[in-house]
Amino acid sequence: MNHPFTDQSDVPLSRYGWTPTLDHLFTDHRAAGLVPARIVRVHRGSCDVITGHGPVRATVPAPRHADPEAAPCTGDWAALRLGQTPEVAALLPRSTAIVRSTASRTSHGQVLAANVDTVVIAVSLSVPLNAARLERFLALAWGSGTRPLIVLTKGDLAADADAVQAEITTLAPGVDILVTSAATGDNVDILTALLGGGTTVLLGPSGTGKSTLANALLGEDALAIGDVRAQDGKGRHTTVRRELLPLPGGGVLIDTPGLRGISLHDAADGLEQVFAEIEELARDCRFDDCGHDGEPGCAVRAAIEAGEVAERRLAGYRKLQREAAFEASRTDARLRDERVNRQKSISSHLRATYKFRDRQR
Numbered sequence: 106m107n108h109p110f111t112d113q114s115d116v117p118l119s120r121y122g123w124t125p126t127l128d129h130l131f132t133d134h135r136a137a138g139l140v141p142a143r144i145v146r147v148h149r150g151s152c153d154v155i156t157g158h159g160p161v162r163a164t165v166p167a168p169r170h171a172d173p174e175a176a177p178c179t180g181d182w183a184a185l186r187l188g189q190t191p192e193v194a195a196l197l198p199r200s201t202a203i204v205r206s207t208a209s210r211t212s213h214g215q216v217l218a219a220n221v222d223t224v225v226i227a228v229s230l231s232v233p234l235n236a237a238r239l240e241r242f243l244a245l246a247w248g249s250g251t252r253p254l255i256v257l258t259k260g261d262l263a264a265d266a267d268a269v270q271a272e273i274t275t276l277a278p279g280v281d282i283l284v285t286s287a288a289t290g291d292n293v294d295i296l297t298a299l300l301g302g303g304t305t306v307l308l309g310p311s312g313t314g315k316s317t318l319a320n321a322l323l324g325e326d327a328l329a330i331g332d333v334r335a336q337d338g339k340g341r342h343t344t345v346r347r348e349l350l351p352l353p354g355g356g357v358l359i360d361t362p363g364l365r366g367i368s369l370h371d372a373a374d375g376l377e378q379v380f381a382e383i384e385e386l387a388r389d390c391r392f393d394d395c396g397h398d399g400e401p402g403c404a405v406r407a408a409i410e411a412g413e414v415a416e417r418r419l420a421g422y423r424k425l426q427r428e429a430a431f432e433a434s435r436t437d438a439r440l441r442d443e444r445v446n447r448q449k450s451i452s453s454h455l456r457a458t459y460k461f462r463d464r465q466r
């Protein structure tokens with residue numbers, strides 16, 4: 106029997122997530138002489154892929170669509186035309202796509218990773234929970250068609266991991282929550298089991314412990330090992346980072362700079378990017394807290410009057426500003442409630458302890 110999936114040449118590719126279902130989808134491509142490959146990293150006009158016979162640098166033909174979402178990205182399955190210059194001939198349909206959301210409605214999203222099964226949302230137990238931010242990450246995971254999994258990191262530093270876990274349970278019903286510690290190795294094996302053979306990405310704010318967790322999952326200092334020294338065209342050495350790494354127990358981990366940089370709660374940052382020209386002008390207003398509403402010496406108004414900036418740009422800017430302020434106040438209120446609740450539970454715990462001691466006397 107020689108089923109293509111059991112063919113020896115395809116065995117390494119199964120380590121990168123190739124399944125019988127994908128193999129079935131590939132039937133026509135195979136008949137056309139193309140070979141399957143998974144995209145490990147994207148460059149301008151080319152990409153690094155892994156095939157059943159090892160890594161290949163392949164060219165990517167100029168896009169037929171203006172839509173950047175149609176461009177290949179890390180995690181995509183490609184149909185490769187081998188030869189003198191290997192070429193990505195087609196992409197298989199994506200099962201999921203993590204798209205960077207843009208505040209501007211007209212611009213297309215940018216796909217950061219494709220065919221991801223599980224989004225691990227890393228939440229540090231060493232700092233107060235930011236519920237609004239967690240909600241944004243959850244929305245991103247669900248919206249991408251992936252399964253979110255909340256991993257509470259730095260369990261060894263937690264004041265009260267159970268309380269945080271309880272709060273998150275009410276926030277994210279039905280989502281698995283796992284308390285881990287890379288320092289003690291707690292629950293890393295369970296996380297490995299939960300991820301199974303699928304494709305995983307780690308999301309979360311900087312300093313949450315994503316790299317540390319990735320290394321624990323990879324079983325060695327593999328993120329560092331994943332950096333390969335390579336020579337570029339001019340003979341210079343550069344560090345090439347693999348952005349898709351096989352996990353020892355099966356499945357793969359995707360780690361791209363785009364995913365690392367994703368920060369959804371920073372609405373203010375987004376504002377500055379989307380309305381850069383208004384932020385720029387506002388710096389020249391006479392008053393620091395200028396509302397651009399008829400104040401003397403307002404540079405934004407002056408620009409509108411001069412026809413340099415459209416009135417509706419200011420209106421859009423104001424709308425987003427209100428949304429950002431609302432978001433921030435919601436977070437602040439949550440944090441306040443949380444502190445109060447934590448204090449309450451600490452006091453009631455202390456009361457119970459004292460009562461118990463009194464009875465012992």
Ligand SMILES: Nc1nc2c(ncn2[C@@H]2O[C@H](COP(=O)(O)OP(=O)(O)OP(=O)(O)O)[C@@H](O)[C@H]2O)c(=O)[nH]1
Pocket residue numbers: 258259260261262285286287288289309310311312313314315316317318365
């Ligand atoms: N005590 C303790 N410290 C941890 C744990 N996991 C990570 N850290 C520490 O937290 C710091 C940040 O960890 P990283 O893994 O670099 O965090 P990151 O999320 O990858 O950060 P970025 O690369 O900025 O996105 C490091 O100093 C780690 O040693 C843990 O389980 N327990």
Ligand SMILES: [Zn+2]
Pocket residue numbers: 387390391395396397398400402403404405406
């Ligand atoms: Zn002004």
